[in-house]
Amino acid sequence: MEHKHQVIVVGGGPAGLNAAKYAANAGCEVALLDSATRLGGQYWRNTGNEIEDQATHHDFDQGSLLMDAVTANPRITHYPNTTIWSAAILDDEITLRTQDDVFSTTRLILATGAYDRSLPFPGWDIPGVMTAGAAQSLLKGEGVIAGKRIVVAGSGPFLLPVASGITSHGGKVVGVIEAAGRFAWLPEILTLLQNPTKISEGLGYLLTLRKAKVAMRFKQAVVAAHAGADGLLDSITVANIDAEFRIKSTYSLQCDVAAIGWGFTPDTSLAGALGLKEEVAADGSVVVVVDDNQCATSPQPEVQVFAAGEITGIGGSGLSLAEGAIAGLSAAASRTNLRQLKKLRRRAHRFALTLQRVYSIPAGWQSWLTPETIICRCEEVNYEAIQDVSEKFGADDARSAKLMTRCGMGMCQGRICSRNVADLLNSPDSDRIKGVYRPIIAPITLGELAQDGLL
């Protein structure tokens, strides 16, 4: 079926929800497309069971208020379970295709969010090693505790809600392993203090963990995982690391789940397919370039594309909400409260940059790799094969590595490995941006593609 809408918002997380709300309140007719069944995105992921959900979310009240407002707004049509496989700008119109429908508009707001950044290490492909986000989504979205002895590791403030959520639901967290130092935030104390809600949120998690006697370990990282006879995760090697993440000493820890997160990677697949201008942010991730009104650089000026939330740079829910609101207002050509929102955004942005500095990822993780370490999980390309491309063929660019080893060519289309491969090859920004280009955004069967009717 074909659907035409005045404004289309893609993504039902904080940025997308706020964008839809602000655009609708400014008088626009809005379609909100989301791949999930329920609104909320990864941040306000929920099971749909109110009592359970409130228990797992610190600020679920804010989220449910916003979700209720969006659901109740007669100007907003919510399309759940909507996975876009292709996007194009043709004849002054933006066209988004799903398996059964075509959505078109001249004003698009992208709020497609982010996913966990993963670093490779020996054994990271063993079942039981997962992202911190996976453990969180199992808990928040599915009501399932990921394992019996869980290690939460990596770097960044996200580890705390993951560990504390598991703990408060009766799960056993055998350790929280943070790569940054215990007082890494100290130099940034002034900025942090300007965000008292975030501080109190963090303290709440720490309190939960302390009550449950969960050990917090700093300047450490999971550098290897080991499988038992059943092929499942049995233990991990934890290293004391220096400021560059190089290994100083190691010890072993028994666990059946290692939930590891190294911050987040923006999901700019849709933006890239539309040909929006992208750049490499300070943290090394590829982000959508936007102006002061969250307007992206569209290859065809007749259509307007806005971007909000994590895809313009990792910044958390506060920044996403502010950017979403501004994008919604801009799409509706309204200026109500715009100045105030921009002030909010500025503060949230400063906070986000501070966190990125505190939890930055130096290149020392590359020393954890062995020649056999899998880099591309889909095509099972190891570290040695990637090094071979430059040594054997004299080509050291990401594209050559991809075409010669098949790394990044598998099912996930480089979503997990392309950033790491770019780091390993020390790729220039242009290669990093090309590395996230995926004209087919989600797999579609040839039969679906061949179907009559929809163009």
Place this chain on the structure above:
Amino acid sequence: MITFTFNGLELTARTGQSVAAALLSHNERITRLTRISGKPRGIFCGIGVCFDCLIIIDGKPNQRSCITEVKEGMVVVTQDGA
């Protein structure tokens, strides 16, 4: 509660749960064996991004178990290779 089968074994799941979560709650952690080395894989990203938890559902391979809702009578089978 709904019932589905995994490799012929009858299992229960909560309505609305993903296939991966339902399997995990029965301590089933392997969704597929890889195409090249035949190594086991399971849930990794949990949100449909990494395509590692692929599984065969009702005869269709390459289904992402972490974002596919389990349905009554579903036939789920470990994916061996491609």
Place this chain on the structure above:
Amino acid sequence: MNTNADAIVIGAGIIGATTALALTNAGMKVLVIDRGNIASGTTSAGEGNILVSDKAPGPELDLALRSRDAWFEIQEDIGGGFELEAKGGLVVARSESGVVGLRALTSVQRQAGIDAQDVSEADLRALEPHLSHSITDGALYPQDSQCQPMLAAAEILRAVRMRGGEFIAGANVTAINTSNGAVTGVVTSEGTFNAPIIVNATGTWAGQIAELAGSSLPIAPRRGFILVSVPTRKIIFHKVYDAEYVANVSSGEADLQSSAVVEGTQSGTILIGASRERVGFKDGIDFEILRVLARQAIALFPILADIQLLRAYRGFRPYAPDHLPVIGEDPLFKGFWHNAGHEGAGIGLAPASAQLIVDGILGRTSFMDATPFSPTRFTRGEVS
């Protein structure tokens, strides 16, 4: 910058790589330069076809037959590593007129030296169990082969470097120096390199390189898309295509032409080509073309309807007005050799084209008369 190269090859695609290897094996010291990296143009945008089946008798078929064997000689020479496989081509016909046309084609092809075997319906099923039941006739071409072109270019250039040659990536040619009607060197973003022989192996961009020297070549891009499936178990065993493809390959029409070419690869993916249209260097993905390709592929193999599409990519095939490659010395400048314009057959035709170039440079008698490919045919007014 000074180099003591005997010859400079511009372009590190499959044509440039095979030319460099042939020159090196003839005892010359070769410098290969490319504005990008190895195989960053059309070479990496194709399926890696090494076909004799899609050629009618004529000079291009003679080139293709020699080239097909030359590929296996290169494998022997450098040790492989590029997934060369004589998988065989299976051309099928669905309409009555298609069957008649195919039988006529195989008959003349056999006379020209191609191993073309008419296949009965029962044998078709044995060759390709998942082929649509509506297809009743076909022809098997055991000589048809395939390689992974990116790896082929890389492995060949590696052999060139190991045998004394040099490769410089990221060197964009900005001028070609000439003196007294002969080329003397190239000016690039990475410096100036001098040599008495310069080979233009820049495919779709060969016309632009010719112009830098003050010459010209009428080579234009023809856009093509290829669909790539998710890795799957082996369900397609040959390179399978509709007989109509042969007509499209040699067509001069500008509009979209497409007839699906379906094949499995060693990495488990299934490739579906090949559309052809003359739209200049037009960017982006055209979903109507992808749809047509998907439909045609499913018409050949209904089982494909349930297979997921993973990627799609496009390339620009270089073609000359008469659809023959351009192989030979420039009509205006001595020492300036062109090896380009192979359209969708560049991988297959590369080794023999390289041989023609080397034999031409050395003044040797080659395995065939290269006159039909000569760049002078455009200035002589034979082709407009």
